[in-house]
Amino acid sequence: MAKNIKQWREEERPREKMLSKGCESLTSAELIAILIRSGSLSCSAVSLADEILELAEGRLEKLSRLTMEQLGRIDGIGQAKATSILAAVELGRRIASETPEAMPVINDARTTASIMIPRLYGLRHEECWVLYLNNANKLTGKEKVSHGGSSSTIFDIKTIVRKAVDRIAAGIILVHNHPSGSPLPSRCDIDETAALREAAALLDIRLLDHVIVSGNNYYSFSEGKNCYLRNNNLKDEQHESD
Secondary structure, three states: OOOOHHHHOOOOHHHHHHHHHHHHHHHHHHHHHHHHHOOOOOOOHHHHHHHHHHHHOOOHHHOOOOOOOHHHHHOOOOHHHHHHHHHHHHHHHHHOOOOOOOOOOOOOOOHHHHHHHHHHHOOOEEEEEEEEOOOEEEEEEEEEEEOOOOOOOOHHHHHHHHHHHEEEOEEEEEEEEEOOOOOOHHHHHHHHHHHHHHHHHHHOOOEEEEEEEEEOOEEEOOOOOOEEEOOOOEEEOOOOOO
């Protein structure tokens, strides 16, 4: 009888291996084993996955063309396991057929504001977001990193830098809102921006800007001015910062 996956060393089990080393470290059989979740009485999930790949002659393209009936001929593959495999194949097919979303290039605060003002407009509490950019200043992702009250939000510098490292970001832009109606930075905003810039630089990550938005107004640390955005028409309201 084949050794059960639970008897394997923890670092060799597909799920644990994925969690510790990432999806790319797994073989195709190990990925399929995660999909089918368990093996049969006579073989482990990975051995069963090997049989599935053998049926597909070792090619994922041929795996994508297997039917429910063909998968069901393998001992240990019931309807539930076959359905999981076919669902994953269909998701892959749909991903391949999608047109990649164009990544905007962010070279100024106006572009940052046009992306984030719709998300933060009208909120009665503060939120802090980070935009991640590559070496070409193309946006590769964004996420909320903290949620505060009506007058302040605290962001964790270590968390922001760690997330940027995880995403292999070359640069980041910090964005948060002021429900008060004024986008002008507070002393705390100024101090935390300086601290984040220093912490990010230690890991060769650039803090490209910190943009504070309030309604259609926004303040850019990098440009040192307060501006107004309406229907993509930009008007300067205040130039040099204090």
